[in-house]
Amino acid sequence: xxxxxxxxxxxxxxxxxxxxxxxxxxxxxxxxxxxxxxxxxxxxxxxxxxxxxxxxxxxxxxxxxxxxxxxxxxxxxxxxxxxxxxxxxxxxxxxxxxxxxxxxxxxxxxxxxxxxxxxxxxxxxxxxxxxxxxxxxxxxxxxxxxxxxxxxxxxxxxxxxxxxxxxxxxxxxxxxxxxxxxxxxxxxxxxxxxxxxxxxxxxxxxxxxxxxxxxxxxxxxxxxxxxxxxxxxxxxxxxxxxxxxxxxxxx
Amino acid sequence: xxxxxxxxxxxxxxxxxxxxxxxxxxxxxxxxxxxxxxxxxxxxxxxxxxxxxxxxxxxxxxxxxxxxxxxxxxxxxxxxxxxxxxxxxxxxxxxxxxxxxxxxxxxxxxxxxxxxxxxxxxxxxxxxxxxxxxxxxxxxxxxxxxxxxxxxxxxxxxxxxxxxxxxxxxxxxxxxxxxxxxxxxxxxxxxxxxxxxxxxxxxxxxxxxxxxxxxxxxxxxxxxxxxxxxxxxxxxxxxxxxxxxxxxxxx
DNA sequence: TATGGTTGTCTATATCAATAGACATTTTAA
DNA sequence: TTAAAATGTCTATTGATATAGACAACCATA
Numbered sequence: 001x002x003x004x005x006x007x008x009x010x011x012x013x014x015x016x017x018x019x020x021x022x023x024x025x026x027x028x029x030x031x032x033x034x035x036x037x038x039x040x041x042x043x044x045x046x047x048x049x050x051x052x053x054x055x056x057x058x059x060x061x062x063x064x065x066x067x068x069x070x071x072x073x074x075x076x077x078x079x080x081x082x083x084x085x086x087x088x089x090x091x092x093x094x095x096x097x098x099x100x101x102x103x104x105x106x107x108x109x110x111x112x113x114x115x116x117x118x119x120x121x122x123x124x125x126x127x128x129x130x131x132x133x134x135x136x137x138x139x140x141x142x143x144x145x146x147x148x149x150x151x152x153x154x155x156x157x158x159x160x161x162x163x164x165x166x167x168x169x170x171x172x173x174x175x176x177x178x179x180x181x182x183x184x185x186x187x188x189x190x191x192x193x194x195x196x197x198x199x200x201x202x203x204x205x206x207x208x209x210x211x212x213x214x215x216x217x218x219x220x221x222x223x224x225x226x227x228x229x230x231x232x233x234x235x236x237x238x239x240x241x242x243x244x245x246x247x248x249x250x251x
Numbered sequence: 252x253x254x255x256x257x258x259x260x261x262x263x264x265x266x267x268x269x270x271x272x273x274x275x276x277x278x279x280x281x282x283x284x285x286x287x288x289x290x291x292x293x294x295x296x297x298x299x300x301x302x303x304x305x306x307x308x309x310x311x312x313x314x315x316x317x318x319x320x321x322x323x324x325x326x327x328x329x330x331x332x333x334x335x336x337x338x339x340x341x342x343x344x345x346x347x348x349x350x351x352x353x354x355x356x357x358x359x360x361x362x363x364x365x366x367x368x369x370x371x372x373x374x375x376x377x378x379x380x381x382x383x384x385x386x387x388x389x390x391x392x393x394x395x396x397x398x399x400x401x402x403x404x405x406x407x408x409x410x411x412x413x414x415x416x417x418x419x420x421x422x423x424x425x426x427x428x429x430x431x432x433x434x435x436x437x438x439x440x441x442x443x444x445x446x447x448x449x450x451x452x453x454x455x456x457x458x459x460x461x462x463x464x465x466x467x468x469x470x471x472x473x474x475x476x477x478x479x480x481x482x483x484x485x486x487x488x489x490x491x492x493x494x495x496x497x498x499x500x501x502x
Numbered sequence: 503t504a505t506g507g508t509t510g511t512c513t514a515t516a517t518c519a520a521t522a523g524a525c526a527t528t529t530t531a532a
Numbered sequence: 533t534t535a536a537a538a539t540g541t542c543t544a545t546t547g548a549t550a551t552a553g554a555c556a557a558c559c560a561t562a
Contacts, residue, residue: 056551200468
């Protein structure tokens with residue numbers, strides 16, 4: 001028995017599906033780069049070889065490579081080939097002590113957390129349930145963008161009980177981290193209680209914030225943090241650029 | 252301050268991106284259905300309204316709805332509207348005692364696990380590392396397809412130490428579950444050690460197995476299970492149809 | 503310096519995606 | 533019975549996608 005699993009064999013791209021061939025090919029090459037398939041040479045195979053491999057015209061491959069060059073992943077050099085510029089995928093551990101900045105701190109030189117927006121609002125039924133509040137109680141919502149080495153990694157919306165964490169927006173803007181903002185407001189430690197992970201296509205807003213192209217994938221983590229007594233302190237929905245991260249769960 | 256977060260505002264679909272408008276719209280509507288946006292009526296808004304909302308021609312919306320009908324998510328009825336047929340998303344808890352069948356057992360009537368292929372092979376460096384073997388030692392690889400109510404949910408490739416689990420293919424085929432197969436072979440209990448989660452576009456093979464369309468998203472879980480002494484017993488790569496599942500991590 | 507291998511550019515053609523408009527068909531409700 | 537609202541079908545046109553071929557420009561190396 002054999003024939004399934006692993007090996008290519010099947011046609012790798014499909015026509016008439018609403019997704020252009022050049023985009024399907026770009027997605028496959030991006031994936032191959034991030035898994036280290038071309039590490040030996042540091043280059044993508046020649047256009048003619050890729051065209052043969054995917055069963056398309058060389059021009060179609062060129063469209064795919066142009067898109068990847070636009071993303072800054074490869075750089076074509078006439079006469080030599082197409083060089084790989086960037087291939088990282090940040091690992092993001094999800095544990096009881098999950099922290100964004102510390103979690104990937106050693107995998108990137110510069111971590112930043114930008115506050116895009118802050119608002120005080122009434123808790124919806126869902127937010128209230130997660131934070132252990134009554135619907136309509138005041139919560140503070142923060143819209144944040146997290147970057148690693150100037151490259152956007154995730155876009156998060158977080159809610160906090162307004163009474164307990166007044167001023168968390170300013171604290172976040174100053175420290176660029178939830179952990180530091182909590183510490184500033186008198187909460188030295190907290191733990192991750194639950195995390196729900198899904199995946200979806202990027203919306204237009206996420207494309208803009210995370211510098212993605214249509215068809216791009218998001219890993220979505222809905223998380224609830226509590227203080228050490230088990231009282232909810234934060235509920236957040238984080239949208240990660242899926243080709244830049246992986247989650248690790250250690251049990 | 253306001254304006255970000257939540258509300259639409261921006262153009263929801265983009266042109267000249269390699270992803271056809273009708274597919275982008277289909278993805279948005281599928282997502283809206285699964286989050287319960289149309290639960291009040293049980294129907295999708297009229298085609299003319301969707302066309303207005305997305306800023307496209309009615310025919311383009313019709314292409315999107317035709318694709319969703321093809322997937323069995325909606326059903327158009329002339330004169331009435333477009334009815335929502337299915338909107339479930341299975342929850343899959345990832346804990347120390349993660350088991351596929353038990354995990355979603357109460358969310359579906361009929362759970363099945365089909366053995367697609369079985370092979371004995373030499374462990375690659377990566378597989379050997381995960382299973383605590385020397386590269387080249389014999390392992391058994393199982394290719395399985397898991398279904399909930401006859402709908403494919405995930406496609407998994409699993410490796411087991413060949414010496415300890417000879418005959419696991421037959422045991423899986425009989426019991427349609429890893430847990431039962433392990434029990435059959437004298438391992439009554441085991442635990443999930445680590446799980447890595449990523450997302451990617453579906454390959455052609457996955458599209459076929461999971462009945463997906465191009466552009467569809469996979470949630471990929473790479474998991475290692477051990478026996479109660481901490482000895483690795485299984486390494487697996489499971490590819491889930493992202494629009495049918497969510498993962499939950501309880502810390 | 504010559505050659506082979508590679509990316510860059512151009513022209514031409516066929517197919518798919520998207521818009522536009524008109525009208526038919528079916529259901530629901532006035 | 534009628535009208536309104538919804539999906540179904542058809543024709544026509546435009547722009548994006550994909551193929552095909554030819555050749556130029558550039559790089560590394562023999």
